[in-house]
Structures are given as structure tokens and as C-alpha cells.
Amino acid sequence: MLLDGVNHVAVVSHDVTRLGEFYARVFDAEVGPTREHGPGETMTVIRIGPRTELNVFVIDGNTEASRQTPMWHRGRLDHLGLGAASQEAFDTIRGRLVESGASDGTVNDFGPVLSIFFRDPDGLEGEVVLPKTDAR
Template identity: 30%
Template sequence: MALTSGFNHVATLTSDMDRTVRFYEEAFGGVVTFEVAKRDDHPWMKIVDMGGGAALNIFEVPEEALIGERRRIGSRGAIDHFGFAVESLSVLEAVRDRLEPAGAQEVGTIQQLGDEWSLFFRGPDGMELEVCCPA
């Protein structure tokens, strides 16, 4: 049995903090709970509560600091993608309808992968992301 109880947070990079935070607020109802101003030794950071005890720690960096071309496994950096959990297919469909208006790119179609429904898309910085629920 695992000693952990799940993920606490995922740290991710953006070249535009306001755009990225607004995306997670509009698409998922995320809420900023903490902020660290940019300092010489630390980039601007916001923590966005994504529900269920999970958060995104978003760091703003220059665009050239974003790793890879983000369209191919192995070129996306140390984290290839991450998936958000929602409770049902109806919530997944509601999130799908919010993604493009919030700034998502390349929103795919909902597909069944094993015992889960899955929807892939790209966030406002082009990062591969996913939303999943039980099938």
C-alpha cells in the first residue's frame, strides 16, 4: 500500500502568468490561494487550488525557458503532461465546453481509455493536458 495519499501539486511554467491563471480559473474554477512576487532568486509564482487537495504551482519564466516544442513525447520536458480528475462524464463534457472559450488549444474528443473517459487538449502555453473521469 502506498504511503502517499495522492498528488499535492504539480509545478508548471508559463511565459504569461495572467493568461495561464485566467485559463485555470475559467476552465476549471481554480482559485489562487498564494503568490510569491518575483525576486532576484525566485520567479513570480502563484498557487492555484484545483480542488480535491491538488494545486498547480505556476512559475512565470521567459518564453525561451520553456522546454521543447511540446508536440512530441520526449520534447516536452521532464513532465510530459498531467491529467485533471473530474467525477463524471457529464462534468467532463461541461469542462470540454469551457476549454476553448478559456483559451485552450487543440481540444480533442472524449475517448474511452480502459476504465476512464479521457480528453486531451493544450493549455494556453501549448502544454499537453488531459481531463479524466471514471467510465
């Protein structure tokens, strides 16, 4: 397989402190620092496994976190981050994404990771992530 699982799930919250405390208390998760991510937007990484995170966004004026509806009516995730199994897998996936028209192939350097964004056939944004510790 080219992937080693889910790297992260991006979610919107109104109170990342409360959310982080919950995941730390219940799951022994590690809550990272909150950083500016854009105008009126912050991101906090909550590590829930050795290679899996929740990327929690707090966005001024965004009300999505308040929308609580029955199952199957909650909308879609913002995006899903998939973990590449290796540098070679990352390169293969990148080529296939470009070939399929799902990505322009731009590789982003986000400090500890490299990533490629794509759109699946349903329009859901995805991201393939490679920790720099696994990169050549």
C-alpha cells in the first residue's frame, strides 16, 4: 500500500481549549500550541496517535461547530489528510494525482511535513502528508 493510514482530520471548533482538555483527559492525547493560520483563524494540533492528529481550526464568525444535526445530515469534513507510507509512495501518489487531474502537483512545505492537496471525484479536498523524517 502507498498509504500508512489517516494522518489528520481537520475540524472546526469554537473552543479548542475545552476540546484539547477532553482529548488529553480521555485519550492521553498531546495538545500542541495554538498558532495563527490566517486572518481571524487559528490551528491547534491534537496528536491522538503516533502518526494521527486532529487539526482543530477556530475561525472568527464560522458557525459550523454549532450545527448539531442527526447522523447523515452533518455535512462533510473540511478535509482528510492521508499519510504516505514512504518518500517513494509520496512521489508515486503525486504523479498519479497529477495524471488524474486531481492535483497540480504542488508540494507544500509545512515545517515538519511535506504535503500535496487534491480533490477527489466527489469534490472533497484531501491532502497526502509525508513527515520530513521520512523524506529524502
